[in-house]
Amino acid sequence: MTSTLTLKKLNAAIKDWALRMAGLDLKAEYITTFPSEQNALDIFAGEWACRLPPPFENLRAGAAELFQDNRIAWLGERLQNIESMHVFECGPLEGAHTYMLEKMGVASILSVEASTHAFLRCLVLKELLQLRKSHFMLGDFVSYMRNGEHYDLVVACGVLYHLVKPVEAIALMSKVTDQVYIWTHYYDEEKIKERAILAHHFQSSSQAEFMGFKHSLHLQNYQSRLGNPGFMGGSERYSNLLSREDLIGALRFFGFDEITIQFDVADSPAGPNISLMAKRNA
Numbered sequence: 001m002t003s004t005l006t007l008k009k010l011n012a013a014i015k016d017w018a019l020r021m022a023g024l025d026l027k028a029e030y031i032t033t034f035p036s037e038q039n040a041l042d043i044f045a046g047e048w049a050c051r052l053p054p055p056f057e058n059l060r061a062g063a064a065e066l067f068q069d070n071r072i073a074w075l076g077e078r079l080q081n082i083e084s085m086h087v088f089e090c091g092p093l094e095g096a097h098t099y100m101l102e103k104m105g106v107a108s109i110l111s112v113e114a115s116t117h118a119f120l121r122c123l124v125l126k127e128l129l130q131l132r133k134s135h136f137m138l139g140d141f142v143s144y145m146r147n148g149e150h151y152d153l154v155v156a157c158g159v160l161y162h163l164v165k166p167v168e169a170i171a172l173m174s175k176v177t178d179q180v181y182i183w184t185h186y187y188d189e190e191k192i193k194e195r196a197i198l199a200h201h202f203q204s205s206s207q208a209e210f211m212g213f214k215h216s217l218h219l220q221n222y223q224s225r226l227g228n229p230g231f232m233g234g235s236e237r238y239s240n241l242l243s244r245e246d247l248i249g250a251l252r253f254f255g256f257d258e259i260t261i262q263f264d265v266a267d268s269p270a271g272p273n274i275s276l277m278a279k280r281n282a
Helices: 002-021 037-042 070-077 096-104 116-128 141-145 166-176 189-193 244-253
Strands: 086-090 108-113 134-138 153-157 179-185 202-210 213-221 238-241 258-265 273-279
Touching: 037 116, 070 096, 070 153, 070 179, 070 273, 086 096, 086 141, 096 108, 096 134, 096 153, 108 116, 108 141, 116 134, 141 166, 153 166, 166 202, 166 213, 166 244, 179 244, 213 244, 244 258, 244 273
Parallel strands: 086 108, 086 153, 108 134, 153 179
Antiparallel strands: 179 273, 202 213, 213 238, 258 273
16 A cells, blocks of 8 residues: 555656646646736736726736827727727737727727737736727738628738738728728838848848739848747748838728828837828728
């Protein structure tokens, strides 16, 4: 009997060692303190980008004020019949803009996020903030748009410059909506070369054509940013930026004939960027 118990303890110890060696320390997977919102946020400690809105602003998360983003507030001021709008959001990150759109009163929001950790952070905040009109899906929003389902609005904030084929994304947006909001960085050779911290990410450009629209692609290497906690980039090791001219040109080429620009900041330390709303009136 003694030898049997000893063998069981030995097997248990070996199993526990194997789990720890595999990074599966079971005790680390359980929370033994009093239930709280902070416990849920701490699952992704060091990854959060956003500071939470009231009454949760003092919880430990990120620092970016994306829950009070003047870009989305500006968009909301330009929307008509908002209560009946069904919105498709590309890359919600942590659901801050999703939250703002729901608070504005839209009918529904489908948000598609490719990053597994960002998707799970969205789910944490969906529960914490009690979002009821928003649905999050894990996957590639470009692939999703190929199904052709129509939406009253597409929101693409901070995603276009992380794509390998940004013009294809614009073309697909034109098939699923008559109005799109975009905030994106764009390529301006003169402005980017002025900042070494930006310039070393851009090493080549190439000519491309999609559905008859000719444009230039400016390759951005993520380099050391890959693998960092909370990395906010695309699903490849690189992406392609459009110039401002090609961005506006692509929107017009694919049928968005009314373009309203909120701001266009060529001298931003983070790189040239633009906020706009594009509509099809015809």
